[in-house]
Amino acid sequence: MSRILRNFVLVLLLAVAVGAGIALAASHDAPYTLKEWLGWSRFHRYDALINQVAAKNKIDPMLLKAVIWRESAFDPEKLGREGERGLMQVSEAAASDWAGAQKTEPPAPDDLFDPTTNVEAGAWYLKRALANYSAKDDPIPFALAEYNAGRQRVNQWLGDDSAAPLTADQFRKNISITSTRKYVDTIEQRYQFYKNRGRM
Secondary structure (H helix, E strand, O other): OOOOHHHHHHHHHHHHHHHHHHHHHHOOOOHHHHHHHHOHHHOOOOOHHHHHHHHHOOHHHHHHHHHHHHHHOOOOOOOOOOOOOOOOOHHHHHHHHHHHOOOOOOOOHHHHHHHHHHHHHHOOOOHHHHHHHOOOOOOHHHHHHHHHHHHHHHHHHHHHOOOOOHHHHHHHHOOOOOOHHHHHHHHHHHHHHHHHHHOO
């Protein structure tokens, strides 16, 4: 390789590195963006499914993807500590509720590893949770807390808010389980990240 060609290649590689560095810095979440670049297929393999199921359930696909990212990091084979399965970590009880609403037989536990079945069930559960708090100033943190910790705990954190309904910010402060508070915060941050860049 001639010296001129070698220098050209080095300058080109330097330009690519500088460009990548600028893009990472501008992304507002360099670690996520770098992982996304290195594992593009894993991060985007289910985008079409997410868009389809989100449209069917009238959920923002960016919110649905943020939940999937937090629940499983896009691993359809993930098995949770209490038997939750797949991309959205759907429990057998939640799958049974979903099947009942669809007037079908509940899926077998291992069927919840199927991405379509899993996202359909998880999105239905999330949609129901969002509907439960549709009168709130921002139903998302309430719904995410329910998705993570269950409606009974959310009711405890709400207390008797009939006279003076809790705002989303007040509710966040009432979440007494640290892991649930972090769960809500991280999903909302990832959701905002997707919205800021204008794509999942």
